[in-house]
Amino acid sequence: MTPRLTSTAGLPPLLACLGLLALWELAARVFQISGLPPAHEALRQLPALLADREALFNIADSVRRMAIGFGLALLLAVPVGLLMGRSRLIAAFFNPLLMIIYPVPKAALMPIIMLWLGVGDASKTLVIFLGVSLPVIYHSYQGARAVEEKMLWSAAAMGMRPLQRLVRIVLPAALPEVFVGIRTGLVLALITMVTSEMIARQAGVGNILFNSLDMALYDTVYAMIVIIGGLGFILDLLFERLRAWLVAWAEPVHQIAVGTS
């Protein structure tokens, strides 16, 4: 087993956070530019921001949209990916379309989708849905493709129907890989959410960020960045816990989630 870059847990990430904050504080003191307030001034804004009813409402609203888009994407993407992995024809049907969609910046669809669906929740949720679907489909596809054929043959011999086999054999066998996709999807959901709000500039976390920037409230800008960063880290951590609990039997996949909309 090769040593993993990511196998450290618990204290070291906390130390890394403190180290990054110290580095930021130091850089702010050395360079002395108004665009980079020291870390402690930004952190002082955190309680005020988190106690502000409107800001909190905006954050909660963003997270709600993210959860809906993410959930809908899972409902569609996991079955599609699994079916692609088990049927050559289905894979051949979807692969070229997915390959074309892959390099499209999903959050960039925001202005066009807003023309059709308005500025409300529907367009933002749809963009998040699009952003999450692709990695989840891809990893479910890879997972289902790698399922041991013999298990499926024995199941068929024992009289399991195709749908039963998909749910009772392919899904559990592919689950570790599916979870890799879901983890990437979760990070992407957050990225797409923030990006689409930055582009649409209507409401939500991304909007607070750029409004504070326009009003030259630099401390708030940085405090908001810390909140979004923390949100990403915590969501990823929680999901990793959930994954470890659900697929404890599988080889640990210490893959750090990376991705972008």
Place this chain on the structure above:
Amino acid sequence: MMRRAIPETLLGSLPVVLVLALWQGLTSAGMAPPSLLPPPAAVFSRLAQQLTDPVFLGHAATTLFRLFAGFTIAVAIGVALGVLATGSRTVGALVGPVVRVLAPVPKIALYPAFILILGFEHASKIALVAADAVFPILLATYQGTSAVEPKLVWSALATGTSRRKALFTIVLPAALPSVLTGCRIGLVISCIVVFLAEMISSTNGLGHLLVYASRSFRTVDMFVPLITISILGLALNAGFNALRARLLAGFPEES
């Protein structure tokens, strides 16, 4: 095999054709007004026209410059840190937790900070591209270099090869497939991020063209930059795959 390959390509082109047909159908049946969904012919002829327009090409060149500047920085930092993290315990112990914390953070949230520190011009966009592309490259390099058979390095060192030479003649070539995979992912990410950054705040580049068109409700001109950047992403991806196949000629292919 060949007999099977042709129907599969046909099958694969079916959804693409269906999407185009639906798009054409919606517009010609008058269900979607051209101001909301312009007919495909209008979009593609506008695209062809723009591709010969020096102003449009200038914006595309700006985008490409930012893309490659950011990507190059990401490759340099990612490969260097990845190799160092494998080669030295101290660096590994330092880089590991920092990467663990920063990788799931949405880098786009750092964009306002980059704007404040580096200004509204090229630098902030290049920094964002580099910040987003560096992680897949770093992780792939780390995974590639830590999977190199240690015996290869030991025997080279035993025969008197310097550590630096062992790095360039053994570790990096052996890790090349993984490094290049990371770079390809990083390249597509760069392509997407540069466009988004230009949409959020810019006065030039392809992303700016989309936002600019949307402010004046010129729908056709909103589709053109989006299609251009997607084609660019596809082309870069395909080009990089070709380069990878050429560089890796003779390597046993991993799936």
